[in-house]
Amino acid sequence: xxxxxxxxxxxxxxxxxxxxxxxxxxxxxxxxxxxxxxxxxxxxxxxxxxxxxxxxxxxxxxxxxxxxxxxxxxxxxxxxxxxxxxxxxxxxxxxxxxxxxxxxxxxxxxxxxxxxxxxxxxxxxxxxxxxxxxxxxxxxxxxxxxxxxxxxxxxxxxxxxxxxxxxxxxxxxxxxxxxxxxxxxxxxxxx
Numbered sequence: 001x002x003x004x005x006x007x008x009x010x011x012x013x014x015x016x017x018x019x020x021x022x023x024x025x026x027x028x029x030x031x032x033x034x035x036x037x038x039x040x041x042x043x044x045x046x047x048x049x050x051x052x053x054x055x056x057x058x059x060x061x062x063x064x065x066x067x068x069x070x071x072x073x074x075x076x077x078x079x080x081x082x083x084x085x086x087x088x089x090x091x092x093x094x095x096x097x098x099x100x101x102x103x104x105x106x107x108x109x110x111x112x113x114x115x116x117x118x119x120x121x122x123x124x125x126x127x128x129x130x131x132x133x134x135x136x137x138x139x140x141x142x143x144x145x146x147x148x149x150x151x152x153x154x155x156x157x158x159x160x161x162x163x164x165x166x167x168x169x170x171x172x173x174x175x176x177x178x179x180x181x182x183x184x185x186x187x188x189x190x191x
Contacts, residue, residue, distance in 0.1 A: 079128030
């Protein structure tokens with residue numbers, strides 16, 4: 001598995017070598033469409049172009065500026081990388097990826113996974129769980145059931161280990177395809 005940060009760095013390097021100028025560490029502020037161009041204002045500069053392709057992920061500022069902040073097609077995921085012994089871990093021994101749907105009867109509309117990967121050249125499992133239709137706007141302090149379901153799905157892992165590493169979990173939105181959504185408007189297209 002190629003780690004996302006390494007993959008993105010390779011893509012950026014290839015784009016740069018092909019002549020693209022990359023403006024890094026710029027926070028996108030307003031995105032405004034005019035008759036002849038699109039203006040993207042950042043905390044460091046303003047950019048104007050005849051067309052803008054918004055390829056800025058599930059939390060896209062381009063999407064929210066041009067199409068609004070609809071959260072109807074956003075699922076959520078929780079994942080963690082855990083160091084493992086590759087000689088004793090089935091995903092490494094058998095060279096397999098695991099997708100697990102046992103969370104569905106428990107009320108989570110999605111799946112869990114366990115992928116072998118290398119983090120800093122050391123063997124790890126990337127464990128995660130995805131829920132396509134999470135309850136948005138949970139009450140303050142209400143705990144998501146995702147962590148408990150993830151622990152239940154992988155009983156061979158030390159549950160204490162998962163608990164101690166709770167600060168190493170990454171939670172993030174994942175936008176899924178909605179046939180009724182708009183992906184282009186005027187001079188802006190989402191990718």
